[in-house]
Amino acid sequence: MRLVFLRHGQTAENTVRRISTRRPGPPLDATGRRQAAQAGRRLAALPGVAGVLTSPLRRAVETADIVAAAVGTPVRVAEELAECDAGEMEGRLHDDIAAQIDETWHRWLRLGDLDHPFSPTGECARAAVSRVRRLVERLDGPGGAEQTFVLVGHGTLFRIVLPHLCANLSAEFVLADPGIDNTEQVDAVRVDGALRCESWRGSPLPAPVRARPR
DSSP states (O other), X not given: OEEEEEEOOOXXXXXXXXXXXXXXXXXXXXXXXXXXXXXHHHHTTSTTEEEEEXXXXXXXXXXXXXXXXXXXXXXXXXXXXXXXXXXXXXXXXXXXXXXXXXXXXXXXXXXXXXXXXXXXXXXXXXXXHHHHHHHHHHHTSTTOTTOEEEEEEOHHHHHHHHHHHBTTOOXXXXXXXXXXXXXXXXXXXXXXXXXXXXXXXXXXXXXXXXXXXX
16 A cells, blocks of 8 residues: 655645644635645556545635646545644644744654643644544554545645654654655655555665654
């Protein structure tokens, strides 16, 4: 099984770094639609794409619709791919609360404190990791082993969950990375029962990047 974790295209909120985690959320802007079309052409070259699954948020659904049309596969909404709920930080500008966000990433990835919430009223990392893991396990069931699935979701969600899903991906590697930009992708494959990251934001993963066994 091959999984392509694709971040949605750009929105107006992305350009000002405004936190938007709740549905329906903003639509793609003109740049975002162009990015989605480019991603669709890129992914159409992949063999054996069995389906495109998307977060229920509007920007992800719009991206998925454009990608699926290019790939020639149906779209399914997967609640598990919704963005991690920011709680009381919803609608705030990233730059205004950068110190709080940095502390959250430190707690989640460096300290492994998955029960720490995004904000006092937000979702914790453990819940986000658990729901995406359930989705991956379903896709890896009978008939899915030789297939490729495109999962359209969100930058924060993917940065949280991928170090906990991929056996060769370290939290330190993800923390050092500037982040997954609009319509950038992370590729992972199931090898000997474990999910392994093959490329991060379009570049082959340096080896070794695993800091500790999981």
